[in-house]
Amino acid sequence: MRVALRRPKTKAWLHTAGMTLIAATVVGIPFWIIIVNSFKPYPETVVPNLRLPDVWQPLDNYRTVLSEASVTTGFRNTAIILFSAIPIILIVAAAAAWIFARTRSRTLRALYYVMLLGVVVPPAIVASIFTLKALGLYGGLKGLSLMYSAWYIPLGIFLITGFVRGIPVELEEAARIDGASNIVIFSKIILPLLTPVLITTGLIVSISIWNDFLNPFMMLNNPDRNTLMLSLYDFATGSNVGATYSWNLVFADIVLTSLPMVAAYYYSQRFIVHGLSGVGK
Secondary structure, three states, X not given: OHHHHHHHHXXXXXXXXXXXXXXXHHXXXXXXXXXXXXXXXXXXXXXXXXXXXXXXXXXHXXXXXXXXXXXXXXXXXXXXXXXXXXXXXXXXXXXHHHHHHHOOOHHHHHHHHHHHHHHHOOOOHHHHHHHHHHHOOOEOHHHHHHHHHHHHHHHHHHHHHHHHHOOOHHXXXXXXXXXXXXXXXXXXXXXXXXXXXXXXXXXXXHHHHHHOOHXXXXXXXXXXXXXXXXXXXXXXXXXXEOOEEOHHHHHHHHHHHHHHHHHHHHHHHHHHHHHHOOXXX
16 A cells, blocks of 8 residues: 555656756756856857856956947837836736726627737737838837837736636725725725736736847837847847857857846746736636
């Protein structure tokens, strides 16, 4: 009997250990290559490898990147886009999700499922470009911010609606008995309770916008408006030395570009599980 009980536990432990090892390998090796090679001088990174540096020069590499690459410009423009788009996405999505979660109207329920098509159907870039040109917003950060807002509001609605359904309706009914309007109920009761899912949604959307290369590449036409990904692309393609890239500098730029989102994810991870717990309800 004891042997029979031990075997499933052993198999489960081996399965967990195997999956952990695979995940650590898939994630850890690229991470190690980027970090280690960002500390090396150019001759040691002609062919990027897993070895520790023979000569450590992290300060020189990162100083060179900060002085030669348009990292600060990319940070500034990406921050402008994020701080413009994220509040619009969260506020509009939260308000719409509250309505969709509480409605009994078949029309609004049908509209909710139509809205979800925006999550699974990829946006049409060419149509978006023509729309921005017609509005006189093509090539600028404002137009790209509005485009991101329109693209990610359906995702925000999907993530937030399930969470709203987990909030007791009695809280709203009690507030209405006390004479609270819908605006007061939404701003004073619903929004504070949505903090975990709002943080989760904001982080997911921020990472997507932060890592986006294609849309800024297609919609921005001025180097002074480059996002971080465009700055990294310009620096990487301009760092050729003979027939090879200056991989030590490229990897240093990748580290600088990735740090903010890694830090944001690390400090927000306790909200993510809670925020996603209501999705699909």
